[in-house]
């Protein structure tokens with residue numbers, strides 16, 4: 059691992075620097091909610107732990123003197139007004155929910171970083187023309203229902219009833235029912251949409267979750283675009299049989315069919331990933347097996363498949379190939395196969411002007427940065443549909459994420475937060 063640039067103290071703008079001790083205190087407090095063995099953090103959306111993390115954030119926002127608004131799904135907005143309280147606002151934030159056995163930084167860095175930026179602005183009475191808001195979006199991770207960026211999709215007015223059809227958690231709870239319990243139904247899915255004219259920009263500080271910044275020895279990434287997923291389920295329907303009495307040639311084993319498809323996903327994505335343009339990655343991250351016992355031939359499997367690329371063309375082509383291959387495998391084995399769509403998203407370009415603002419600040423401070431795409435999905439991909447959206451990356455140790463070993467140097471978290479704050483100030487004072 060190449061040595062990162064020597065961490066230099068966060069250089070402030072006209073002497074005003076964010077408070078690193080307070081930033082890390084609150085980040086660690088959030089990180090303790092849902093922590094288990096080996097430091098693994100689990101805060102699945104709408105779980106008690108995840109709700110508790112949002113409660114803590116509301117407390118911290120209150121302490122910071124922000125005006126708090128919580129929408130029907132539970133997205134939290136903490137507002138600090140500027141000179142013109144009616145002007146479109148500059149938002150900054152991310153999410154607090156996690157994957158199962160994840161790390162402490164994916165999401166909270168962006169929420170607590172934004173909170174620290176706004177607290178510092180308020181304490182130092184830094185003049186702002188437009189309001190600024192800290193935002194925590196609910197359910198960014200697809201880990202529970204297979205549906206990602208839920209809260210920001212609702213704010214962007216990007217949730218369609220059909221997208222919810224196959225959004226079910228492993229216990230069989232349908233996302234649609236959870237939304238209905240919150241008063242959100244097919245008829246009012248766009249009721250949480252934020253009017254684009256009320257927004258000036260959205261910024262998100264996030265860990266890179268990959269190896270590029272560390273490999274290049276850089277501390278800051280300025281993000282150009284966000285890769286997007288095609289997510290769907292492949293259901294193989296064979297026949298459950300006795301594992302001892304059923305001859306091999308008579309079996310309709312759904313799990314062996316699944317194994318062939320899983321290997322194909324890796325093979326076809328590797329093939330496409332050799333091409334520079336339109337790199338594709340594919341994952342079968344979850345599988346259900348029925349009856350799922352040692353002495354029965356698996357009769358039915360359900361594979362959750364995630365295919366991504368920074369170009370829609372490559373992503374769509376590989377997703378089609380995987381779906382076609384699933385049907386071929388089933389046909390050859392005389393078993394059934396059903397493809398259940400979860401969600402189709404297109405890669406999202408981020409705002410060039412916002413990127414330039416942070417780039418200028420880095421240049422003035424002599425901070426080396428990398429201009430790069432994001433392989434991971436983020437709330438910014440939804441917010442980019444209703445306002446100018448930008449992202450600032452900070453390095454992940456050995457590129458590890460969605461894993462308890464996820465780690466980012468507090469100096470880098472502070473530097474990213476300082477840059478976030480100074481970018482927010484510039485945008486909030488820019489004439490539209």
Ligand code: HGY
Pocket residue numbers: 198199200206433434435436
């Ligand atoms: O799945 C993702 O890309 C993100 O970590 N939610």
Ligand code: MN
Pocket residue numbers: 157164199460
């Ligand atoms: Mn994540």
Ligand code: MN
Pocket residue numbers: 153164165198264435436
């Ligand atoms: Mn994230």
